[in-house]
Every structure is written in structure tokens, then in C-alpha cells.
Amino acid sequence: CGADHPDVAEVLLRLGEAYRERGDLEQCKDCLDQALRVRERNHGSDDLGVAEVLAALAAAFHGRREPHREVQVLEQALRIQEAHLGPEHLAVAATLTQLGIACRAIGRHPRAVEALERAVRAKESKLGKESPETAVTMEHLAYAYGDIGRFVQKSRLLDLAADVFVKSPVSPDLRARPEPSAAEISEAFDQAAALAVAERQGGVEVFQGGASAGGGGAGGMAPGFGEQLARDAATRVRVDFGEPSSSHRRRTAP
Numbered sequence: 001c002g003a004d005h006p007d008v009a010e011v012l013l014r015l016g017e018a019y020r021e022r023g024d025l026e027q028c029k030d031c032l033d034q035a036l037r038v039r040e041r042n043h044g045s046d047d048l049g050v051a052e053v054l055a056a057l058a059a060a061f062h063g064r065r066e067p068h069r070e071v072q073v074l075e076q077a078l079r080i081q082e083a084h085l086g087p088e089h090l091a092v093a094a095t096l097t098q099l100g101i102a103c104r105a106i107g108r109h110p111r112a113v114e115a116l117e118r119a120v121r122a123k124e125s126k127l128g129k130e131s132p133e134t135a136v137t138m139e140h141l142a143y144a145y146g147d148i149g150r151f152v153q154k155s156r157l158l159d160l161a162a163d164v165f166v167k168s169p170v171s172p173d174l175r176a177r178p179e180p181s182a183a184e185i186s187e188a189f190d191q192a193a194a195l196a197v198a199e200r201q202g203g204v205e206v207f208q209g210g211a212s213a214g215g216g217g218a219g220g221m222a223p224g225f226g227e228q229l230a231r232d233a234a235t236r237v238r239v240d241f242g243e244p245s246s247s248h249r250r251r252t253a254p
Helices: 006-022 025-043 048-063 067-085 090-105 109-127 132-147 151-167 182-200 225-241
Strands: 204-207 210-213
Touching: 006 025, 006 048, 025 048, 048 067, 048 090, 067 090, 090 109, 090 132, 109 132, 132 151
Parallel strands: none
Antiparallel strands: 204 210
């Protein structure tokens, strides 16, 4: 068969997923890009098989820490899935969940809440309120509520989810975690930079597991330690969360 045969797209999709599982995200994306082009040529851009590839691409972008591109392809996949499957299908709910998580990562909190609310409703309808999968999505929605200051709803959902997990334990790796907001990411960068500033202005001291400006003494660090700590902290933040956007980063005095 030729390069545009439908079977080629299937092979490329499975190969891309295999590369992703191995952690080779560059090869993964290349295979999925090719699979997407083949499926669009054969079936058009609104085919359900195209949505399948888009969902796989979203997972690759998630691994590459590219949440803006992840959101873009998830929105495309969602539109196709809803047209073919209806708004409450479990595949739609899964895409809505991932979309909500990705929207939180880029600070699109109202969209995150909307997507996760729909995902919870769909999973409650199809799986029931006592389903661990429903409870995990409730946790994601709870943290999204926290992002917009709806703390009563956040607490209520976390309690409901906790009750489910008592009856049906879930691996911690599958549980929702409170992803930091864009402002919190910027705060982490600022704290790292402040360590270096404090050192240049007179040293830093360690106290209760943290650091503050100080004048040396018993708690003082060796010259250069604050600079190195700042670099290490900034590196960890970049690896975990990516660069903060310019709209959220505050200026730190030189």
C-alpha cells in the first residue's frame, strides 16, 4: 500500500504511542503528525479517527510541557467527538477532563471549570457518583474551583471524592494534584531570583526550611551558595511547570 493508505495512519498512530511510552516525544510527535495528515486526506478533518490522533497528540504535547498546543488540539478533538458521539459520551468526558487540566495550566480558569463540570456530569451519568474515575475528575474540578476562589465548592468536592476513595482506593499516581496557577509559577521564579539578590546585598540565612536576607552569622551561607540555589530552584520550576508568561511574571529588583 502507498504512503497515504489508511493502514499507514494506523501504524503511525501506534508507533507514535509506543515512542511516547518510551519517552521519545520528538519521534512520537513526528509519527502522529504524519498519521494526522494521512487520516485527514483519507477521511476529512471531521472524522472520528482524526480526533483519535488529535487526542494522542495532546498527550504528546502534555509530555513536552506545551499546554497551549495541548489545549488547541484537545478543543479540535472535542468538537469532532461531540458531533459524532454526543455531549455525554465517556470519550467526550475524557477529553473534557484533559482539556480542563490543560486550561488550568495556562490560566484559562473559567474554561477549565466549564470543561471539568461537564466531565463530572457525564461521568456521574455513565459511571455513577461512587465511581473512582468520577471521583478523580471531581478532584480536578475541586482544584479548578479553588483557582477562582470558590473554596466552599472545592472543599465539598474534595470531601465527596475522599469518601469514594475510602471505599475504592486509587493509586496516588492516578489521583488529581493541585497544579500551580500561572501566578504561583511566577512566584516560584521570583523566590529563586530573590535568593541571588539577597546574597549580593549581604547574604542569605536559612530558617525553618526556608531562606531570607541576612547578615551572615551562624545561619549565613558561603558566598555563591545563594546564586547556585537560585539557579537550581529556577531549573526545577522550568522542568516541572515551564516558563511563566510575561503577563504573570513580576519584576525583581536587580
